[in-house]
Amino acid sequence: MWKTILRRILIMIPEIILLSILVFLLAKMMPGDPFTGSINPRSSPSQIHHLMKLNGLYDPWYQQYWNWIVHLFHGNLGESYQYHEPVANLIGQRAENTLWLSLFTMIMTYLIALPMGMYAGRHEGQLSDTLIRVYTYVTYCIPFFVILIIGLWIFGYVLNWFPTTGSVSATANSGWQILLSRIYHMILPGLLGALFSTVNIVQYLRSEVIDAKHSDYVKTARAKGVPEKQIYRHHIFRNSLLPIAAFGGYSITGLLNGSIFTESIFSYPGMGLLFINSISYRDYTVITALVLLFGILNLVGTLLSDIILSLVDPRIRIK
Amino acid sequence: MKDSKLRKVAVAVTTLLVAGTLGACSAGKSSSSSSSNTQVNLKTAYNNTGKVDQSANKNSTLKVAEPNDSPFEGISDPTLSSNQEDFDVFSPSGADSLFNVDKNYKIINGGLANLKLDRKAKTATITIRKNAKWSNGMPVTAKDVEYAYEVIANPKTTSQQYSSDFNAIKGMAAYHAGKAKTISGFSYPDGQSGRVAVIHFSRMSPSMQYSGNTFIWGTVEPYEYIKNVPIAKLASSSQVRKNPIFTGPYKLDKVVEGESTSWSPNKYYYGKKPQIQHIVISVVSSSNIDKAIQSKKYDFVIPGGVLHGTDYKTLKKTKGYQIVGQPALSYDYFGFNLGYYDTKTQKNVMDKNSKMANPKLRQAMMYALNLDQLNKKFGNGIVWRANTLIPPIFSKYYDKSAKGFPLNIKKANKLLDEAGYKKKGKWRVQPNGKKLTIYFGVMQGTSTQEAEYQDYLQQWHKIGLHVVFTNGKPMEMNSFYDTLEKPKQNKIDVFAAAWGLSSEPTPTGIYGEDATFNMGHFVSKKNTKLMNEMNSSKAWNTAYRVKVFKEWQEYMNKEAAYAPGSFSYDWEPVNKRVKGFDVSPANNNFWSNLAFTSSDMK
Numbered sequence: 001m002w003k004t005i006l007r008r009i010l011i012m013i014p015e016i017i018l019l020s021i022l023v024f025l026l027a028k029m030m031p032g033d034p035f036t037g038s039i040n041p042r043s044s045p046s047q048i049h050h051l052m053k054l055n056g057l058y059d060p061w062y063q064q065y066w067n068w069i070v071h072l073f074h075g076n077l078g079e080s081y082q083y084h085e086p087v088a089n090l091i092g093q094r095a096e097n098t099l100w101l102s103l104f105t106m107i108m109t110y111l112i113a114l115p116m117g118m119y120a121g122r123h124e125g126q127l128s129d130t131l132i133r134v135y136t137y138v139t140y141c142i143p144f145f146v147i148l149i150i151g152l153w154i155f156g157y158v159l160n161w162f163p164t165t166g167s168v169s170a171t172a173n174s175g176w177q178i179l180l181s182r183i184y185h186m187i188l189p190g191l192l193g194a195l196f197s198t199v200n201i202v203q204y205l206r207s208e209v210i211d212a213k214h215s216d217y218v219k220t221a222r223a224k225g226v227p228e229k230q231i232y233r234h235h236i237f238r239n240s241l242l243p244i245a246a247f248g249g250y251s252i253t254g255l256l257n258g259s260i261f262t263e264s265i266f267s268y269p270g271m272g273l274l275f276i277n278s279i280s281y282r283d284y285t286v287i288t289a290l291v292l293l294f295g296i297l298n299l300v301g302t303l304l305s306d307i308i309l310s311l312v313d314p315r316i317r318i319k
Numbered sequence: 320m321k322d323s324k325l326r327k328v329a330v331a332v333t334t335l336l337v338a339g340t341l342g343a344c345s346a347g348k349s350s351s352s353s354s355s356n357t358q359v360n361l362k363t364a365y366n367n368t369g370k371v372d373q374s375a376n377k378n379s380t381l382k383v384a385e386p387n388d389s390p391f392e393g394i395s396d397p398t399l400s401s402n403q404e405d406f407d408v409f410s411p412s413g414a415d416s417l418f419n420v421d422k423n424y425k426i427i428n429g430g431l432a433n434l435k436l437d438r439k440a441k442t443a444t445i446t447i448r449k450n451a452k453w454s455n456g457m458p459v460t461a462k463d464v465e466y467a468y469e470v471i472a473n474p475k476t477t478s479q480q481y482s483s484d485f486n487a488i489k490g491m492a493a494y495h496a497g498k499a500k501t502i503s504g505f506s507y508p509d510g511q512s513g514r515v516a517v518i519h520f521s522r523m524s525p526s527m528q529y530s531g532n533t534f535i536w537g538t539v540e541p542y543e544y545i546k547n548v549p550i551a552k553l554a555s556s557s558q559v560r561k562n563p564i565f566t567g568p569y570k571l572d573k574v575v576e577g578e579s580t581s582w583s584p585n586k587y588y589y590g591k592k593p594q595i596q597h598i599v600i601s602v603v604s605s606s607n608i609d610k611a612i613q614s615k616k617y618d619f620v621i622p623g624g625v626l627h628g629t630d631y632k633t634l635k636k637t638k639g640y641q642i643v644g645q646p647a648l649s650y651d652y653f654g655f656n657l658g659y660y661d662t663k664t665q666k667n668v669m670d671k672n673s674k675m676a677n678p679k680l681r682q683a684m685m686y687a688l689n690l691d692q693l694n695k696k697f698g699n700g701i702v703w704r705a706n707t708l709i710p711p712i713f714s715k716y717y718d719k720s721a722k723g724f725p726l727n728i729k730k731a732n733k734l735l736d737e738a739g740y741k742k743k744g745k746w747r748v749q750p751n752g753k754k755l756t757i758y759f760g761v762m763q764g765t766s767t768q769e770a771e772y773q774d775y776l777q778q779w780h781k782i783g784l785h786v787v788f789t790n791g792k793p794m795e796m797n798s799f800y801d802t803l804e805k806p807k808q809n810k811i812d813v814f815a816a817a818w819g820l821s822s823e824p825t826p827t828g829i830y831g832e833d834a835t836f837n838m839g840h841f842v843s844k845k846n847t848k849l850m851n852e853m854n855s856s857k858a859w860n861t862a863y864r865v866k867v868f869k870e871w872q873e874y875m876n877k878e879a880a881y882a883p884g885s886f887s888y889d890w891e892p893v894n895k896r897v898k899g900f901d902v903s904p905a906n907n908n909f910w911s912n913l914a915f916t917s918s919d920m921k
Contacts (some may be wrong), residue, residue, distance in 0.1 A: 031795070033801075045836065047481040050474075054474075084392070093577075157614040160614070165602065167575075168578070264389070264606070267387075282797060
C-alpha cells in the first residue's frame with residue numbers, strides 16, 4: 001500500500017504543474033487587471049501604470065508565470081493586490097475561520113444524520129422512516145441562502161438568541177472569552193448548515209442499512225440468537241458506513257472551501273468570500289494561490305478517501 | 320474626517336460610494352435642490368433635545384454598522400488605503416486629518432494644523448497646533464506632514480493616491496521617479512521636529528483652499544513610529560494593521576480582521592474630549608442591514624456607508640430612529656464615445672465622424688429618458704434626476720437653475736429630425752442613409768438597476784433609435800472599464816456610470832483634455848478654457864470661480880457629451896438615544912460631539 005501511496009503522490013506533481021499553468025493562464029485571460037476601475041478624479045493614471053509596471057503586470061505571461069513559480073518555491077505566494085498583505089497570511093486568517101466553522105458544521109451534520117439514517121433504515125416503511133425521508137428531501141430542496149436569511153431573522157433578530165454578524169465579538173479579550181465567543185458565533189450558521197445538509201448521509205446510510213438487513217450474515221447472526229440491538233450496532237452499522245467513509249476524504253478537502261452564502265450573510269470572513277472577491281477584483285496572486293490550494297486539496301482528498309476505504313473495508317486493497 | 324477623499328470609484332450605477340465625509344450645514348438646516356420634486360427633505364443633523372446620560376456615556380457601547388458584503392481590507396493609513404470601507408471602520412481615529420473645514424469644505428483654522436497660502440512666494444505653510452500629539456503620546460511634527468508625501472510618491476509605494484498636480488511641488492517629480500532621495504520642495508523653519516512645514520510650489524491654484532484638493536495632501540503620517548518599515552511593506556505592517564496610532568479623538572483598542580474595530584478615547588487628543596467611552600464598528604451584510612436596524616442592533620449606520628433607496632423605504636418609519644442625510648459627493652452620469660485617446664501626445668482627440676458626434680443625437684437620447692419617473696419608482700426620494708454635472712453638496716457651485724434633461728419625447732424626435740436621422744421602417748438611419756445601431760454599455764447591478772437599464776432601451780426605441788446592450792447584456796465591472804479605458808474602442812457608444820468625488824469640485828481630472836478618465840474623449844476649446852479658468856489666478860475671487868463653474872455646467876448640458884443621470888442622498892438612520900449626531904462637513908468634531916441620552920436604545 002505504501003508503494004501505491006507514494007506512486008499516487010508522484011503522479012500528483014505533474015498534475016499540479018499542469019493545473020498551475022492552466023490556472024495562471026485563465027486568471028490572466030479574464031478582462032481587466034487588479035487596477036481596472038480603480039479610477040478616481042484625483043489620482044493620476046500614470047500612477048496606475050507605474051504600479052502595473054512595478055508589479056510586472058506588463059510582462060509576457062510566461063515571464064510572469066516563471067517569476068511566480070520561482071517565488072512559490074521560495075515559499076512566497078506574493079502579496080495581495082487588494083489587501084496589500086502577504087497572500088499566505090491572508091489565506092491563513094481566512095482558512096482558520098473557515099476551518100472552525102466547517103469542522104463544527106461537519107461534526108453537527110454527522111451527529112444529526114447518522115442516527116437518523118440508522119433509525120430510518122431500521123424502521124423502513126414505517127411512519128418515522130417516511131418523516132425522516134420527507135425531512136431530508138424538503139431540506140434538500142430549499143435553497144440554502146433562504147434558510148440562512150430566515151434562520152438569521154428568527155434566531156438572530158427576532159428571538160435575539162445568537163449574534164448576527166462576524167466570527168468573534170469585538171469586545172472579547174482573553175483567550176477563553178475569544179474561544180467561547182467564537183463558538184457562540186458558529187452555532188447558528190453551523191447548525192443551520194448541518195440541519196439542512198443531511199440528505200446525502202441519511203439516504204446513503206438508510207439504503208445501506210436496508211441492504212445489510214437482508215444480507216446473509218445478518219440472517220445468520222439473527223438465527224444464532226444475537227440480540228437485535230447488537231446486530232444493528234456491530235454488524236450492520238459498521239458495514240453500512242462504507243460509502244460514508246468514502247465521502248469522508250472528500251469532506252475533509254471541503255473543509256477549506258467555505259460557503260459564500262454563509263460568509264456574506266453572516267459577515268463571516270472566510271475562504272468562500274475571499275475566493276469570489278479575489279476573482280472580481282482580479283487579485284491574481286490570491287486567485288492562483290487559492291485555486292492551487294483547492295486543487296491540491298482535491299487530489300489529496302481523493303487519495304485519503306481511497307486510504308480510508310481500504311482501512312474500513314479489508315476486502316478493498318489498494319494495488 | 321472632514322477631508323473627504325475619494326477612495327474607490329469603480330462603482331456600479333447608483334451603487335454610490337460616497338467619500339467619507341461627516342459633517343454639513345448647522346443643525347436643523349435642510350439641504351435640498353430644486354431639480355426635481357421627487358426627493359425627500361432630509362436634515363443634516365438629528366436635533367436631540369434629551370439630557371445627556373453620563374453613566375450611559377461611561378458604560379454603554381456605541382454600536383455602529385458598516386453595510387458591506389465583504390470583509391474590510393484593514394489598512395488604517397489613509398495614504399495607503401484606496402477604499403471607502405477601511406476609511407469608515409477607522410474613522411473614529413479622526414483619519415489623521417490636518418485641517419478643519421467649513422460647510423463648503425473650505426479649509427479653516429482650528430484643526431490639527433492651520434494652512435496659510437502665499438500666492439506671491441508660491442508657498443503653503445502648514446503650522447501644527449501646539450498640543451498636537453499622537454495617541455501614543457509622541458508629538459506631531461513637521462516631518463509627519465512631509466512623510467505623507469513620501470509614502471504616496473515613493474517609487475516603491477503601494478499607494479494609488481499620487482495626483483499629477485503633486486508635480487507642482489518642487490522636487491516632487493524627481494523624488495517620484497526615484498531620482499532624488501528627498502522632496503526638495505519642503506522646508507522646515509524650526510527643524511523637522513518643529514511644528515512648521517513649508518511647501519514650495521511651481522504654481523498655485525485656488526483649489527488649494529479646499530480640502531480634498533489635488534495639490535496639498537490632507538493627512539499626517541507618524542514618521543517616528545513607522546520610519547523603520549520600508550514604504551513598500553507599510554500596508555502589511557503591524558504598525559498600520561494591528562497597532563496603528565492616530566491623532567484624533569479615539570484610539571484603536573482592537574481590530575478583528577475584516578469584521579470589526581473597537582475604540583476608546585485618546586487621552587492625548589488636542590480637541591474636544593470624547594464623551595462616549597466605547598465604540599464598536601462592525602461590518603453588516605447589506606442583505607440584513609435593514610433588519611439589523613429594525614431590531615435595534617446598532618445606534619447608526621456609518622455616515623458614508625452604502626444604503627439604497629429600497630433601504631430607505633423600509634427604514635424611514637422605524638420606531639426609535641431618525642433619518643439624517645445630505646446630498647452625496649457623487650453622481651451618476653451618461654457618457655458618449657466621441658473619439659480616442661492619443662497615447663503619443665497624451666491627449667484626447669474628438670473624431671468629427673464618430674457615430675455619436677452630433678450633439679442633437681446626444682440631446683435627443685437624453686430627452687427620451689424618463690429619469691424622473693424611474694427615480695420616483697425606485698429612488699424613494701433618496702435618488703433623483705440630476706440636472707447638472709456638479710452635485711448639490713457643493714451648494715455654492717451647483718447650478719440649481721440648470722434644467723438638465725427632463726422627459727420630452729416630442730423634442731427628442733424633433734432634434735433627430737432636424738439632425739437628419741430619418742425613419743426608415745422601424746428604426747432611424749444615419750443622415751448618410753446608413754443603418755444606425757447604438758451600443759449601450761453598462762455594468763451589472765441589482766435587479767432594480769437592470770430594470771432601469773431596460774427602461775432606457777425602451778425609451779430610446781420609442782424615438783426610433785436602435786439601441787442595444789454591448790454584448791447583449793449588462794457587462795461585468797472589469798470588462799466594462801477594461802473596454803472604456805482602452806485608448807480607442809468602438810464597442811460602447813453610450814455608457815452609464817458613476818463618479819465619487821473628492822470634496823474639491825474641479826472636474827479637470829475626469830473631463831479634461833489630457834485626462835485618461837475622460838472615457839468619452841470629449842474635447843473642445845471652450846471646455847479646456849473654462850476648466851483652466853476654474854483655477855486661474857482670477858479664480859481666487861470666489862464669486863468669479865462660482866461664475867465659471869456655472870458657465871461650465873451650462874456648457875456641458877448644451878454639448879451633452881456627458882449628461883447628468885442622478886443625484887442621491889448620503890443618508891443614515893440614527894437611534895434617538897444618540898445626541899449630537901450631525902453629518903455636516905462643518906461639524907469637525909463628529910465623534911467627540913456624540914453622546915447618549917440613555918443606556919438602552921430607544
